[in-house]
Amino acid sequence: MTYTGTWNTSTGRTYASDLNGDVHYTTTNGDAFSCTFTGTGIDFRAEKNSDQGLVDFYLDGVLQATVDTTNPTRLSQRLL
Numbered sequence: 001m002t003y004t005g006t007w008n009t010s011t012g013r014t015y016a017s018d019l020n021g022d023v024h025y026t027t028t029n030g031d032a033f034s035c036t037f038t039g040t041g042i043d044f045r046a047e048k049n050s051d052q053g054l055v056d057f058y059l060d061g062v063l064q065a066t067v068d069t070t071n072p073t074r075l076s077q078r079l080l
Contacts, residue, residue, distance in 0.1 A: 005031025
């Protein structure tokens with residue numbers, strides 16, 4: 001996994017969907033995260049709040065989806 005920009009980690013979380021009890025987040029527009037995977041799809045799980053924004057998802061350099069995370073309800077969405 002590669003994080004580009006200024007990322008932070010929130011630890012000690014107890015939500016079942018938080019991998020290893022932590023969450024990585026950024027507050028800077030343009031920051032990015034990338035990973036290589038083999039599979040048949042991508043699920044995106046995140047909290048949503050009015051102070052958050054848009055998340056773009058690219059596969060092999062091509063924009064596949066943009067998710068608006070400003071609606072204040074929890075999100076689980078199949079992207080690809």
